[in-house]
Amino acid sequence: MQKRTFHDGAQDGLEALEALDPEKVHTFSDLLMAMKKTAFGGRRLGEAFETLKLMVEDPDCFVVLTLSGAMTIAKMGKIISTMIDRGMVQAVVSTGALMAHGMSEAVGQTHYKYQPSMSDVELFEKGYNRVYDTLEMELNLNHVEHVVGETLKRLDPHQPLSSELLTRELGRTLANDFEGPGILKSAFLKNVPVYIPAFTDSELGLDISIWAMGHKRSSDQELDANPVRDQDVWRNLQAHHPAFNPFLDLNSYTGHLLTAKRLGIFTIGGGVPRNWAQQTPPYIEILNLRIGTKISPPRFQYGVRVCPEPDYWGGLSGCTYQEGISWGKFIPPHEGGRFAEVLSDATVVWPLLMMGLLEERSPQTTDTQPA
Numbered sequence: 001m002q003k004r005t006f007h008d009g010a011q012d013g014l015e016a017l018e019a020l021d022p023e024k025v026h027t028f029s030d031l032l033m034a035m036k037k038t039a040f041g042g043r044r045l046g047e048a049f050e051t052l053k054l055m056v057e058d059p060d061c062f063v064v065l066t067l068s069g070a071m072t073i074a075k076m077g078k079i080i081s082t083m084i085d086r087g088m089v090q091a092v093v094s095t096g097a098l099m100a101h102g103m104s105e106a107v108g109q110t111h112y113k114y115q116p117s118m119s120d121v122e123l124f125e126k127g128y129n130r131v132y133d134t135l136e137m138e139l140n141l142n143h144v145e146h147v148v149g150e151t152l153k154r155l156d157p158h159q160p161l162s163s164e165l166l167t168r169e170l171g172r173t174l175a176n177d178f179e180g181p182g183i184l185k186s187a188f189l190k191n192v193p194v195y196i197p198a199f200t201d202s203e204l205g206l207d208i209s210i211w212a213m214g215h216k217r218s219s220d221q222e223l224d225a226n227p228v229r230d231q232d233v234w235r236n237l238q239a240h241h242p243a244f245n246p247f248l249d250l251n252s253y254t255g256h257l258l259t260a261k262r263l264g265i266f267t268i269g270g271g272v273p274r275n276w277a278q279q280t281p282p283y284i285e286i287l288n289l290r291i292g293t294k295i296s297p298p299r300f301q302y303g304v305r306v307c308p309e310p311d312y313w314g315g316l317s318g319c320t321y322q323e324g325i326s327w328g329k330f331i332p333p334h335e336g337g338r339f340a341e342v343l344s345d346a347t348v349v350w351p352l353l354m355m356g357l358l359e360e361r362s363p364q365t366t367d368t369q370p371a
Contacts, residue, residue: 016316028355041342045349048304048340049356055264055302055338056357058087062260063302065089066277068269068317070131073111074347076268077183079354084186088357089266091256092187092194093277096202099167099184099194100144101136101314103204106174106182109140141203145196147173148207157212166208170345193256195249197276212242254280257298261316264302268346270309270317278329299332300324303339306346306353 009016018037028048030034036046055061065083080102083089104111112128112135127138151173155161171188178185187194193263199205208300255281258261267274284297303324309317321339324330331337342349 027359028352029357029359032352032356041344044340044342045344045352048306048349049344049353050341051302051338052266052304052353053360055266055304058264058302060261061264061302062256062262063089063264064090064091064093064277065268066265066267066273067092067094067098069095069346070101070134071130071268071346072098072105072183073134073136075111076350077102077105078181078346079350080183081181081186082354082358083190084183084190086314086358087190090192090255092183092190092192093253093273094194095271095273096163096196096199098203099196100141100203102183102251103144103147103170103174104136104140106180106185107135107143107178108180109143111136111140120221144203145207147177148204149211150177152208152211160241160248161208161242161244162246162252163199164193164249164252166199166204167194167196170204193252195253195276197246197249197255198272199244199246207246208242219268250283253277254283258284258295260298262302263298263300265300265304267303267305267307268350269307269312270305270315270319272316274305275316275319278324278327281328283304297328299329299331301337303337305341305346306349307341308343308345310343 016037017039018034020034020038020042025034032046032049034046035042036050037043038046046048055063057277065080067080071077080092086091101111114130114133114135118128120130124136128135129138129141140231147170151166151169154169168188171182171184171186171194174182174185176186184194186192196202196204200209265277267277280299281297281299281359284295286296288295303321305321307317311318311320311323320341321330321337325332330339333339
């Protein structure tokens with residue numbers, strides 16, 4: 001039998017844990033830092049706070065916020081706009097649905113609590129769209145479409161569009177015409193680009209497509225007057241699509257990352273926004289390999305992810321930062337990379353992290369002027 005030698009953890013450089021003492025906790029940041037010295041999910045949350053704090057307080061770090069899930073319907077929208085207002089993030093990558101529902105809030109509309117006594121058939125008949133335990137009224141989205149329509153009137157229908165351009169102009173409309181906070185309004189005022197990689201997977205994408213078709217309204221009416229099939233009407237309409245170029249987003253975002261001294265990423269959920277935001281290093285590596293350029297691939301030094309999905313599902317949401325190192329997307333810990341991941345519902349964890357940051361971070365005293 002192998003002889004055991006009993007060590008004290010201190011002699012091997014192990015970090016000692018401490019009991020969480022309620023008598024010593026006076027603020028959110030006190031609580032989060034104390035949780036870092038506990039175990040299980042509490043320790044993960046404390047480590048996430050420490051890493052996020054380092055990230056947003058690093059003056060040379062360009063922080064990317066990626067968003068998925070129904071966070072604005074879940075009433076997390078003011079957290080997002082506050083992070084932008086306080087200079088905690090320098091770019092946002094999001095689902096289109098999340099931004100569309102955020103605009104619903106920004107134009108003064110209301111979301112409601114779902115009552116299980118109402119069936120989904122009844123909800124449909126009354127114009128209520130259910131997202132888990134919350135309702136978005138179809139009328140709300142009609143108000144959003146009005147803002148989109150007013151914004152598009154300013155744009156040249158033949159101008160190449162991108163999600164960055166459209167979200168900036170939507171933010172301009174909100175800033176000019178609406179009181180109160182809004183994600184895109186804050187992004188416009190702080191000159192923070194907002195990218196929506198899967199733009200057509202949203203109410204905003206549908207609005208833009210219908211706007212392009214609307215330029216042929218007169219011919220549509222002629223078709224409607226004739227006994228033609230739905231397929232014939234659609235064939236006429238679908239030929240008129242927006243001049244949308246997603247590569248404008250890709251290269252704009254890449255340019256921001258290439259000019260940054262350090263990079264950080266704060267991810268809520270996963271999905272397309274998370275993966276799209278992390279693909280610049282492989283993009284540059286492939287560019288160097290195939291074209292012969294010698295551009296240094298940017299890699300993220302900081303990362304914090306809040307997502308309930310574990311990595312063994314093999315999806316984009318559960319992909320760990322450790323896995324991302326193998327793709328060349330992140331700086332390994334032994335070279336200075338700092339990463340933390342919390343497997344939890346963001347509506348529970350994110351407000352705690354935000355309150356801890358706000359306690360220790362004074363408001364921005366200078367505003368970045370919009371372009």
